[in-house]
Amino acid sequence: MSGMIGDTMYVLLSCAISLDGYLDDNSGERLVLSNAADLDRVDAERAGVDAILVGAGTVRNDNPRLSVRSPARRAAREAAGKPATPxxxxxxxxxxxxxxxFRADGDTLVTNGSVEDVLGQLTARGVERLMVEGGGRVLxxxxxxxxxxxxxxxxAPFFVGDSAAPRFVHDGRFPWSKDHRATLAAVAPIGNVVLHRYLLSESAVDDHWLARAVGLSRRCPPSMTAFSVGAVVVDAAGEEIAWGYSRETDDTVHAEESALAKLADDDPRLAGATIYxxxxxxxxxxxxxxxxxxLILDAGIPRVVFAYREPSTFVVGDGAEQLAGAGVTVVERPELADEVREVNRRQLASPGQ
Ligand SMILES: NC(=O)c1ccc[n+]([C@@H]2O[C@H](COP(=O)([O-])OP(=O)(O)OC[C@H]3O[C@@H](n4cnc5c(N)ncnc54)[C@H](OP(=O)(O)O)[C@@H]3O)[C@@H](O)[C@H]2O)c1
Ligand SMILES: [Zn+2]
Structure with a gap:
């Protein structure tokens, strides 16, 4: 929510490693870790961004084109008014x-500076979604x-077995530790390789859990007199500890209430939890x-994230103000509000009922 330059840009890191965590071997030529299906998936990801970034080491070693390959994806970008390749x-x-x-096709920018500087330069060029592809120093x-x-x-299912080869990451101080874990959003086998999608920023993690809460809201038994809501409680380590939805256990139970009822009042995880x-x-x-x-205040939960502000259809909605007034961090992420409105379209169409 801060206003730092580049803060709104979505930054996606993409790379392939061996089972022993190397990005390449030490041969001086590019090692292909991935398979054809995964390279096509990466091509689709490239087609969805505004810029692709690598370090000079990757250019010198691999000499990549960094282009969208698929003619259909290039044509679709152009039809949307974008250059064929980011x-x-x-x-x-x-x-x-x-x-x-990389110079052969499309616009290029060779630059330097800190990560924050570079993100600022790219924001100034209109980049909203950036894909960082390596190598180890840049990652x-x-x-x-x-x-x-x-x-x-x-x-990829093989070993490089040479500590002189470039590692995925070097020593560093990373924001994720055993007590503050990244959020695993998806795991997918693609032929003989495995794709892991981790969410690392607070906003990406919030949107992930909110999407789960909206998914739960679709399970609510129908009602014309109450909204359909889903809720998830996630602990400080990023693990889901409870979930619920409206009318889950009786005709009037609310989603947050149903989720909190699954946890003991004195559960120590509540003090570091977020309820979505x-x-x-x-x-x-x-x-x-x-x-x-x-109920959230009494449970001692310090952070609340929601997608859609309750309209005053059934009762006056001032829950966010009460929570914020009591010192709870309240985050509204309206990105999913349209979907919430869609789930509740019948209730919202009959105001005052
Ligand atoms: N498996 C994969 O998915 C994958 C993907 C990409 C690359 N790779 C592998 O990664 C290896 C290359 O990794 P690497 O760590 O050697 O190199 P790298 O991360 O690609 O590039 C590092 C170089 O980029 C320049 N650089 C980085 N950050 C900078 C900044 N903020 N400002 C200015 N310059 C900056 C510096 O080059 P100068 O100071 O020399 O200009 C630095 O030495 C290759 O073997 C390649 O095959 C693998
Ligand atoms: Zn309620």
């Missing part, structure tokens, strides 16, 4: 070969900067003595 960015303090393959710098939203890590709700927690309630905002 801006190619190379971080370098020195000379790069004049005939380097280490980006990961240690804390400015990465997502890591797509592919593991598809809608703003209610501040007043007809059917129960304690509204959800009160």
């Amino acid at each position: 801006l190619k960015v190379v971080l370098s303090n020195g000379e790069l070969p004049a005939d380097a393959a 280490t710098g980006f990961l240690a900067s804390g400015r990465v939203d997502e890591l797509q890590l592919v593991i 709700s598809s809608m703003e927690p209610c501040g007043t309630r007809r059917s129960r003595p304690r509204p959800c905002a009160r």
Whole structure:
């Protein structure tokens, strides 16, 4: 939520490693770790970004083109008013070969500076989504900067077995530790390699859990007199500890209430937890003595994230104000609000009922 330059850019790191964590062998030529299906997946990811960034080491060793390959994807980008292939960015303090393959197709930028500086330069050029493809020095710098939203890590089923080969990451101080883990969003086998998608930034993690809460809201038994809401409680280490949805256990139970009922009042994880709700927690309630905002305060949960502010259809919605007033961090992420509205379209179409 801060206003730092580049803060709104989505930064995606993508790379493939061997089972023993190397990005390449030590031969001086490019080692292909991935398979054809995964390279096509990477091509699709490239087609979805505004810029692709690598370090000078990768250009000197691999001489990559860094282009979108698929003619259909290039045509689709052009039809959307974009260049056929994203801006190619190379971080370098020195000379790069004049005939380097990345120069052949599309716009290029050879630059330097800190991660924050480079993100600022790219923001100024209109880049909203950046894909960082390596190599080890650049990956280490980006990961240690804390400015990465997502890591797509592919593991290939073989060993390099040579400590002189380039490692995935070098020594560094990374924002993720055993007590503050990254969020595993997906794991997928692609032929004989495995793709792991990790979410690293607070906003990417929040959107992931909010999407899960919205998914739960679709399980609510239908009602014309109450909203359909989903809720998830996630502990400080990033592990889901409870979930619930409206009318899950009786006709009037709310999502947050149902999730919290699955945890003991004195569960020590509550003190570091975040509760995600598809809608703003209610501040007043007809059917129960304690509204959800009160239940969250009584549970001692310090952080609340929701997607859609409750309209005053059934009761006046001031849950967010009550929570914030009591010192809880309240984050509204309206990115998923349209989906919440869609889940509740019937209730929202009959105001005052
Ligand atoms: N498996 C994969 O997915 C994958 C992907 C990409 C690369 N790789 C492998 O990674 C290896 C290369 O890794 P690497 O660690 O040697 O090199 P690298 O990370 O690609 O590049 C490092 C170089 O980039 C320049 N640089 C980095 N950050 C900079 C900054 N902020 N400002 C200015 N310059 C900056 C510096 O070059 P100068 O100071 O010399 O200009 C630095 O030495 C290759 O073997 C390649 O095959 C593998
Ligand atoms: Zn409620």
